[in-house]
Amino acid sequence: QREKDLKYIHELQEILESHGIEIPPPPESPVTKYGPEQPLGNHMEDGSLDSLTKALSHITPHMNIPNVDVQFKDLSFWGIVPKTRIPTVGSTFRDLLLCGAGPKQRIDILKNLTGRIASKKMTLVMGPPGCGKSSFLKALAGQLYIGNNKLDGQITYNGDETSSNKFRLPKIADYIDEKDQHAPTLTVWETLEFAWLVSSNGHHSYGVAANEESAKELDKQDSFRTKVNNITQLLGLMGCANTIVGNGMLRGVSGGQKRRVTVGEMMVPPKGLKFMDAVSNGLDSSTTYDIFRSLKLATQTLGTTACVSLLQPAPEVFNLFDEVILFSEGQIIYHGPTTEVLSYFEDLGYICPPTVDLADYLQELPTPEGTRFIAQGDTKAPRGTDALSEVFKKSKIFQEMLQEMNISSRITNTRRNSIHFK
Secondary structure: OHHHHHHHHHHHHHHHHHOOOOOOOOOOOHHHHHOOOOOOOOOOOOOOHHHHHHHHHOOHHHEOOOOOOEEEEEEEEEEEEEOOOOOOHHHHHHHHHOOOOOOEEEEEEEEEEEEEEOOOOEEEEEOOOOOOHHHHHHHHHOOOOOOOOEEEEEEEEOOEEOOOOOOOHHHHEEEEOOOOOOOOOOEHHHHHHHHHHHHHOOOOOOOOEOOHHHHHHHHHHHHOOHHHHHHHHHOOOHHHOOOEOOOOOOOOOOHHHHHHHHHHHHHOOOOOEEEEEOOOOOOOHHHHHHHHHHHHHHHHHOOOEEEEEOOOOOHHHHOOOOEEEEEEOOEEEEEEEOOOHHHHHHHHOEOOOOOOOHHHHHHHOOOHHHHHHEOOOOOOOOOOHHHHHHHHHOOHHHHHHHHHHHHHHHHHHHOOOOOOOO
């Protein structure tokens, strides 16, 4: 398909030239011009994290990413569906005669969630499959398809609800799901460059420059496609930068490389909020660790806020996160610092065996099999999602978080933090 497109372009050029219309020469390949052989601007010297740190140190003083306070209060997402039952011949005919107006039941996907996403930190969302992690992230990012379901509660960005027209949520928040959807005929570099151009108009000074002088410096770096080059290097994609992405019908990069391209599309735009859903699918543990180390660096140097859902992260990946939200059946049973989650559940009577990783322990704890972690003879430990959720709402960690939310709301009301990308 790409060869056909190039042939068509060549024929079109010949027609235009025959009518006396001059065609400007095509620009040089961005990979050849801006690649590691001829580094320009503040490019990474290689794909290491130290090299990225060095490159960012020249850029961060010129940037001023606004502080965005994300809060959700009494957030619920539910729907009415046909009541589950064993189908029979009689029930099938009855449903046909009643046009589906049979017995219904309410399904709660998210149930009375209250909390906040810590600004300029990394938050990990965990829980068993089907507990509502994806719906939660989509709701915060404004990507949730409601349809015939109902979304109750309040989601605010710096005190303004997402439904208000004071800001455009897609301009300040990125969302990446577990699906890889790309233009198959674009190369890896073209895909990342296109994501950069459409999201930033081609320069960092679009909303994040500290002043006019900083804007000029950032524009200079962006003329070299510095960030696109650095992200390509960091994700280990420079070797296939000129290879088309491809799809099921067109051969391109491998599945793991395609997943890295998806992550790169999210990391390239200069947005302060990153919502990532199961991004480690298809990636090896080493690449996953490198990606989240770079994301951790972005939160520390660029002031980026990241909220990521992972199923069973490795211990070294888990330790990179500042806070963790643990879901169970659409409810939150813990929301606080990762350094305190182990002691919190141990105080409730759930003991983590020394042979079990902390992430695996938290993943299994909300399930029926999680009762094996309860200390022998302990009859006071809360059992079940409802009990664990109620205990958490009475905990010191939750009460301190509510106080932080109230203080943040008062500060926002008295001194409105402007959200860029109006």
